[in-house]
Amino acid sequence: xxxxxxxxxxxxxxxxxxxxxxxxxxxxxxxxxxxxxxxxxxxxxxxxxxxxxxxxxxxxxxxxxxxxxxxxxxxxxxxxxxxxxxxxxxxxxxxxxxxxxxxxxxxxxxxxxxx
Amino acid sequence: xxxxxxxxxxxxxxxxxxxxxxxxxxxxxxxxxxxxxxxxxxxxxxxxxxxxxxxxxxxxxxxxxxxxxxxxxxxxxxxxxxxxxxxxxxxxxxxxxxxxxxxxxxxxxxx
Numbered sequence: 582x583x584x585x586x587x588x589x590x591x592x593x594x595x596x597x598x599x600x601x602x603x604x605x606x607x608x609x610x611x612x613x614x615x616x617x618x619x620x621x622x623x624x625x626x627x628x629x630x631x632x633x634x635x636x637x638x639x640x641x642x643x644x645x646x647x648x649x650x651x652x653x654x655x656x657x658x659x660x661x662x663x664x665x666x667x668x669x670x671x672x673x674x675x676x677x678x679x680x681x682x683x684x685x686x687x688x689x690x691x692x693x694x695x696x
Numbered sequence: 697x698x699x700x701x702x703x704x705x706x707x708x709x710x711x712x713x714x715x716x717x718x719x720x721x722x723x724x725x726x727x728x729x730x731x732x733x734x735x736x737x738x739x740x741x742x743x744x745x746x747x748x749x750x751x752x753x754x755x756x757x758x759x760x761x762x763x764x765x766x767x768x769x770x771x772x773x774x775x776x777x778x779x780x781x782x783x784x785x786x787x788x789x790x791x792x793x794x795x796x797x798x799x800x801x802x803x804x805x806x807x
Contacts, residue, residue: 611794622785623799624740637794672739678793683728685785685795687739 587673587688590592599661602691605654606675615648615658616672622673627677630656631678661693697722700786702798710806717801719784720766728787729760729767732764734800737766740783743769774805 586605603673606613614629628638633650641648645664650656660667670692674685702719709715713789721729729746744751746758746767757770769793 598781613796624797626794626796629794631793645736674795676793676795682731683787683795684742684745687741689739 585673585675585686585688587671587691589691590645590689591692592694594663594693596664596695597662598695600663600667600695601660602658602671602673602693604656604658604688606645606656606673607686608654610675610677610686611653612676612678612683612685613650613656614672614674614676616654616674617669618672618690619669621681627658637680660693663693665695698798699723699788699796700760700784700798702714702784702801704799704801706802706804708804708806709774711774711776713805714770714772715774715803716768716770716783717782717803718762718766718768719798721784721786722765723786723795724762724765726765726786729755729758730785731758731767732785732797734783735780737773740797742748743782749775771803774803776807779803779805 588603594595612658615627616624627640628648630650648658670690672690674687676683732740733743734740746760750759755772758782759768781800781802783800786796
């Protein structure tokens with residue numbers, strides 16, 4: 582398996598622009614997580630899905646952030662409009678729900694810089 | 697209070713030293729616990745699960761103390777390659793499989 586695939590790996594955009602981050606989870610995994618990592622705040626859970634349904638989006642910082650999972654093999658995280666404080670590494674992770682001991686596999690992340 | 701808290705460090709230790717990290721969690725009903733490792737500019741990867749009875753994997757030992765709501769990671773005979781950030785992970789057990797990460801503890805092992 583290719584693992585969790587995220588794109589783009591790097592994104593530099595101007596303040597006010599729309600940014601879309603993409604994630605392809607591991608085939609057969611039914612939980613998908615979006616995290617944001619910064620030096621100041623560490624790894625924050627933004628939203629997670631079970632079977633393509635958003636279960637908890639309490640970590641989404643503002644209405645400027647939205648996430649979708651139209652099918653089991655694809656998810657997007659969108660920021661509109663983007664702001665410099667959104668600069669961070671965004672990770673997508675997936676896991677297979679087989680009881681409580683579930684390992685989350687991470688993509689390589691998208692490094693977002695908003696100038 | 698954060699759901700999962702760790703000492704950010706950094707811990708600077710010489711090769712061969714023993715080092716221990718603790719992590720506290722706020723939800724007493726939490727079900728599952730893990731330690732992940734993250735190398736610089738890389739994604740986190742599972743290091744080991746933490747079982748109620750404690751578990752060991754080579755030089756690494758993980759323990760759970762439910763009464764005090766903390767988990768620990770002990771690294772014996774530290775190697776240069778152990779230098780990384782160690783992330784404590786908790787699955788609260790309510791609300792599905794929400795997976796909460798601590799901010800991580802940075803470890804530097806020096807020659």
